[in-house]
Amino acid sequence: MIVRILGEGQFSVDEAATAELNKLDTQLEGAVERNDETAFTAALHGLLDQVRALGAPLPSDALEPSDLILPSPDSSMDEVRKLLTDDGLIPG
Amino acid sequence: MLMKGTAARMGVMKRVQLVFKAKANKALDKMEDPRETLDYSYQRQLELLTKVRRGVADVATSRKRVELQMNQLQQQANKLEDQARKALGMGREDLARAALERKASAQNQLDELRAQYAQLQAEEEKLTVASQRLQSKVDAFRTRKETIKATYTAAEAQTRINEAFSGISEEMGDVGMAIQRAEDKTAQMQARAGAIDELMASGALDDAVGGRRDDIQSELDMMSASSDVERELSRLKGELTTGAPKQLEGGANGNAQTQAQPAGVPASERAAEPQDGEPA
Numbered sequence: 001m002i003v004r005i006l007g008e009g010q011f012s013v014d015e016a017a018t019a020e021l022n023k024l025d026t027q028l029e030g031a032v033e034r035n036d037e038t039a040f041t042a043a044l045h046g047l048l049d050q051v052r053a054l055g056a057p058l059p060s061d062a063l064e065p066s067d068l069i070l071p072s073p074d075s076s077m078d079e080v081r082k083l084l085t086d087d088g089l090i091p092g
Numbered sequence: 093m094l095m096k097g098t099a100a101r102m103g104v105m106k107r108v109q110l111v112f113k114a115k116a117n118k119a120l121d122k123m124e125d126p127r128e129t130l131d132y133s134y135q136r137q138l139e140l141l142t143k144v145r146r147g148v149a150d151v152a153t154s155r156k157r158v159e160l161q162m163n164q165l166q167q168q169a170n171k172l173e174d175q176a177r178k179a180l181g182m183g184r185e186d187l188a189r190a191a192l193e194r195k196a197s198a199q200n201q202l203d204e205l206r207a208q209y210a211q212l213q214a215e216e217e218k219l220t221v222a223s224q225r226l227q228s229k230v231d232a233f234r235t236r237k238e239t240i241k242a243t244y245t246a247a248e249a250q251t252r253i254n255e256a257f258s259g260i261s262e263e264m265g266d267v268g269m270a271i272q273r274a275e276d277k278t279a280q281m282q283a284r285a286g287a288i289d290e291l292m293a294s295g296a297l298d299d300a301v302g303g304r305r306d307d308i309q310s311e312l313d314m315m316s317a318s319s320d321v322e323r324e325l326s327r328l329k330g331e332l333t334t335g336a337p338k339q340l341e342g343g344a345n346g347n348a349q350t351q352a353q354p355a356g357v358p359a360s361e362r363a364a365e366p367q368d369g370e371p372a
Contacts, residue, residue, distance in 0.1 A: 004109075007269070029104050059228075061228040064255070064259050065112075065116070065262050066109055066262060069108040069109040069262075083108055084111065
C-alpha cells in the first residue's frame with residue numbers, strides 16, 4: 001500500500017504493517033477528538049516514524065495515488081482538524 | 093450520527109486520503125473530454141511549478157533579510173559591550189549598566205531571529221524538495237499524457253487518465269499546502285522583521301547601522317572629551333604652579349636681568365658677572 005506523508009512524499013509500506021499503523025492512527029484520532037495536543041503530537045510522530053521506518057520511498061516520478069495520507073510532522077491539531085473537514089486547506 | 097461514527101473509526105490517515113480523493117474526483121467530473129483533462133491538468137501543473145519556485149525565492153528573500161538583521165544586531169551587541177567596557181573604565185557603572193541592559197535586549201532579539209532563521213531555512217529546503225518532486229511528476233505526467241493520447245482509445249484512455257490525474261492531483265494538493273504554509277510563515281516573519289527594523293530605526297536598540305550616534309556613545313564621548321579637557325587643564329595648572337620658576341630659570345637672561353634686579357645691588361657689580369663667565 002502507498003502512504004503519503006504530506007510535505008515529505010510517498011512511501012510504499014507492506015500490508016503487514018497495517019495493524020501497527022492502525023493502532024497508532026486510532027490513538028491519533030482519539031487525541032484529536034479529546035483535544036489533547038500532547039497525545040496528538042506523540043501519536044502523530046509515532047505514526048510518521050513507523051511509516052518512515054517500515055516504508056520505502058516511492059520514486060519521485062511515481063504517479064500513483066496514495067491509499068493513506070498523513071499530516072506533515074509540524075502540523076498542529078487544528079490544521080489536522082481542518083484537513084479532515086476539507087474547509088479549503090487543500091488548494092485547488 | 094452514523095456517518096460521523098463511521099468516519100471516526102476510519103482513522104485519520106484514511107479520512108485525509110478520502111478528502112484528497114474527493115477533491116481530485118470533483119475536478120475530474122468537471123471534464124467531459126478525457127483529453128481536455130490531460131491538457132488542462134498539465135497547464136495547472138506548470139502553473140503550480142512556477143508558483144512553488146516563486147515560493148522558494150520568496151522564502152530565500154525573507155531568510156536573507158533576517159540574516160541581515162542578525163548581522164546588524166550582532167554588531168550592535170558588540171558595540172554595546174564595548175561601550176560598557178569603556179564606561180566601566182571611566183568609573184561610570186551606571187552607564188555601563190545601561191549599555192549592558194540594551195545589549196541584553198539586542199541579544200534577545202538576536203535569539204529570536206536565529207530561531208526564525210532556522211525555520212525559514214527549513215521551509216526553504218522543504219519547498220525546494222517539493223518543487224523537485226513536482227517537477228519529476230510533471231515530467232512523468234507529460235510522458236504519460238502523450239502515450240495515452242497516442243495509444244489508447246477514448247474508453248481505455250479514461251481509466252489511465254483517471255489514475256495519472258489522481259496521482260498528480262494529490263501531489264499538487266500537497267505542494268499547494270506546502271506553498272501556503274511557507275507563505276504564512278514568511279508573512280509572519282516579514283511582519284516581525286519590519287517591527288525590528290522600526291525598533292532599530294527608533295534607536296531603541298541603538299543605531300550603529302544608521303550611523304547616528306546614540307546617547308550612551310555621546311555621553312562616553314562627552315566624558316572622554318571632558319576628561320581630555322580636564323587633562324589639559326591639569327597640565328596647564330601644573331605648568332603654572334611648578335613650572336613658573338622653571339620658566340624664569342630657563343627663560344631669557346635679559347628678562348631676569350632687567351626685571352629681577354634687586355634695588356640694593358650696585359649696577360657695576362652685577363654687570364661684571366656675565367663678563368666673568370664669558371670667554372675672553
